[in-house]
Amino acid sequence: MASKKKDKAVHTLLAGVVAGAVEGAATYPTEVVKTKLQLAGSRQYVQAGGQAFSGAVECAVATVRTQGVRGLYRGVTAMLTGNAAKAGVRFLTYEWMQTQLRAGDGRQTAARTMAAGLCAGVVEGGTVVTPAEAIKTRLIHDRCLPAPRYAGVADCVRAAVRAEGVRGLYRGVGPVMARQGANSCVRFATYDGLKQLVAASDGSLTFAQSFGLGMVAGTVTVYATMPLDVVKTRMQGLAAATEYRGALHCVYRLVSEEGVRALWKGATPRLSRLVFSGAIVFAVYEETMKLLR
Template sequence: MLAGNAAKAGVRFLTYDAIKAQLRLADGSLTTPRMMLAGACAGMVEGLTVVAPSETIKTLLIHDQCLPAPRYAGVGDCIRTAVRAEGLAGVYRGVVPVMARQGANSCVRFAAYDSLRQVIGGPKGGELPFWKTFGLGMVAGTITVYATMPLDVVKTRMQSLAAHSEYRGALHCAYRVVSEEGVRALWKGATPRLSRLMFSGAIVFSVYEQVMKLLR
């Protein structure tokens, strides 16, 4: 969890800042659609390079520990078993919904955060105190949860141990969830995810702002 979160945050902010720098207008400002584009690209790169493999291993381990007789001895054994059984595809199971979810997450989260930041700090985004960036991060995290929860539900089910036998793909998975459990099932688990993303968004954005301030 620690390794995966550190790596994905690094890739996410590096990609977002690099793309955002290319999309800025002549006066240095950035429109909301451009923020969303930069965020979506950052999320998809993050999903492909870091999140898909790390989330697959994490999900496999969590499901395995719920079985009466767990079959994995640890992280290394889980990776070896998945690769041996299905090749690299076993580690990249559900990569399309992962990229879609991460793209949507970053698109909404960065656009919400930077739009609110421009309202408070001006178009060029002046420096803000820690408590303001913390609050903006919480708001951005809340918006992200409810906007992207269906993608997270599909992603999680596609990475479960039974996904290979139950679902033909991400669209088939979404269809079965809606047809068998109703539309509201796409937002199942929103509350625990909200408690996580509210604070993770607040912490990540606040720490990022403080580190960038020191580097400048």
């Protein structure tokens, strides 16, 4: 991601925040559909009368029919805020780690890129992503039930803290950190590896190039990390505290009750999101950095 000239940390942070906000707003409906598909097989969801779906298209159509277009943006405030913050933290941590790892000989290797991406993902997962996605998942899950209980983001946060304490906002932090670490490791390694092949001598890319490389990076990321995403979603559902003892127990229940394929539930909407997510976030980041430089 870095240009030949070292960028200011504040520029990296700001560009990441802008890229995250734009990407989150543009792709959120696919996140709603993905989350609903992943929740649909849980025992508590079925017992509470939640609607089952045969696929992503049926889920999207049913959501619009029963809740209107606004239903595709349920929980968007939490996600948008978290997305902007996590992208800022991600790019800032990644660039800092890249600088530290290159301190010896100045070379950027694939191993160093993957290590920097892994660290960036773990940091963003533990600080920003877990609470934001916990609230987003609860709001979407709540809206799937016959009698929704939350009036909005603030009401959901208050209820979660009242019922489980602040720890409730960090339920599933292990799978989230693992998913974000794997996401960033794969995404940055793919993007930077391809960037070295097509970038100009000064390390710059055109908008079309960064958009295209971001799409490829997003596609690779989806299939490499999907099981982690499914486990994260299940553990952040409304009844996770009573249904799963931990991440490994969640995996066991998923595979034993729903089959191995359940670990890739929601792959289609997540693919549609991360393909464009990667394209948008990298393209907007690169263009914002050009302006700031």
